[in-house]
Amino acid sequence: MNQMKIAVAGADGRMGRMLVDALDAAPDAVLAGALGLAGSPAIGQRVGQAPGVTIEADLAAGLAGADYLIDFTRPEGTLKHLAYCAEHGIKLIIGTTGFDDAGKAAIAAAAEKAAIMFAPNMSVGVNVTLKLLELAAKSMSEGYDIEIIEAHHRHKVDAPSGTALKMGEVIADALGRDLDECAVYGREGVTGERDPSTIGFATIRGGDIIGDHTVLFAGTGERIEISHKSSSRASYASGALRACRFLADKATGLYDMQDVLALKD
Ligand SMILES: NC(=O)C1=CN([C@@H]2O[C@H](COP(=O)(O)OP(=O)(O)OC[C@H]3O[C@@H](n4cnc5c(N)ncnc54)[C@H](OP(=O)(O)O)[C@@H]3O)[C@@H](O)[C@H]2O)C=CC1
Ligand SMILES: O=C(O)C1=N[C@H](C(=O)O)C[C@H](O)C1
Numbered sequence: 001m002n003q004m005k006i007a008v009a010g011a012d013g014r015m016g017r018m019l020v021d022a023l024d025a026a027p028d029a030v031l032a033g034a035l036g037l038a039g040s041p042a043i044g045q046r047v048g049q050a051p052g053v054t055i056e057a058d059l060a061a062g063l064a065g066a067d068y069l070i071d072f073t074r075p076e077g078t079l080k081h082l083a084y085c086a087e088h089g090i091k092l093i094i095g096t097t098g099f100d101d102a103g104k105a106a107i108a109a110a111a112e113k114a115a116i117m118f119a120p121n122m123s124v125g126v127n128v129t130l131k132l133l134e135l136a137a138k139s140m141s142e143g144y145d146i147e148i149i150e151a152h153h154r155h156k157v158d159a160p161s162g163t164a165l166k167m168g169e170v171i172a173d174a175l176g177r178d179l180d181e182c183a184v185y186g187r188e189g190v191t192g193e194r195d196p197s198t199i200g201f202a203t204i205r206g207g208d209i210i211g212d213h214t215v216l217f218a219g220t221g222e223r224i225e226i227s228h229k230s231s232s233r234a235s236y237a238s239g240a241l242r243a244c245r246f247l248a249d250k251a252t253g254l255y256d257m258q259d260v261l262a263l264k265d
Pocket of ligand 2: 152
């Protein structure tokens with residue numbers, strides 16, 4: 001079998017370790033390289049079951065044998081990796097969240113030179129939930145207040161989560177609204193009555209919560225809650241491998257998990 005040669009960025013991180021394990025278990029893929037942050041004690045450490053793979057800070061060394069890079073790091077790290085992958089035609093699977101508009105534009109531009117998967121949540125369940133939210137928002141466009149509540153572990157550095165923001169975008173699009181104009185990120189003090197055109201966000205951080213998202217449609221006399229709860233990071237890792245398989249025959253272009261799961265209209 002022709003195995004996919006996949007490198008992992010942030011190989012010593014929570015998702016990086018999970019991805020290395022998933023690659024070790026995948027019959028159609030092999031860990032072909034590993035990247036770490038320069039200065040980290042992880043540099044030079046051996047990872048995975050494939051012989052000779054060590055965590056490298058130097059991109060040329062870490063990516064020498066790879067056709068794919070899976071990157072769950074930080075926006076500044078991903079953008080550095082992005083430039084290298086675009087230049088060398090390495091397919092890039094981006095799970096990192098917290099990009100600003102300039103970062104997102106750089107990803108779109110790089111997709112003209114390499115195939116890129118960019119999704120704030122690679123789990124099948126969350127991506128099906130996005131589809132359910134589109135339907136719910138269209139059916140409850142009047143008379144329902146929409147609030148998005150997310151909870152994550154104490155180490156998470158960005159808020160709201162990339163998934164919560166994506167949920168907001170999907171709902172705003174379905175309602176013909178612009179999320180930048182209607183999002184309310186937290187409330188404090190005398191806020192006045194709720195504006196029905198807004199989409200509210202609430203963020204919880206604590207302990208080892210892997211990732212919970214609930215969208216509340218609160219009407220008169222009833223409320224609907226659509227929730228997804230992660231109980232293992234394995235679902236993100238298996239989604240990332242599925243994304244690699246999807247990119248196998250793509251040379252360029254920007255894709256998301258809705259493409260992988262054929263959930264686009
Ligand atoms: N799309 C999805 O399905 C999912 C997305 N995520 C996202 O993935 C990202 C990583 O999450 P998680 O694994 O929990 O985070 P961790 O902090 O556990 O891991 C991050 C890794 O990236 C490395 N890193 C940090 N900064 C840089 C940099 N500037 N350049 C290169 N490498 C860097 C870290 O190195 P060091 O340890 O030395 O700091 C570490 O190895 C987050 O943005 C998170 O939101 C998470 C889960 C699922
Ligand atoms: O940082 C995390 O852990 C997660 N981040 C992603 C996000 O910001 O949505 C995906 C998942 O919720 C876990």
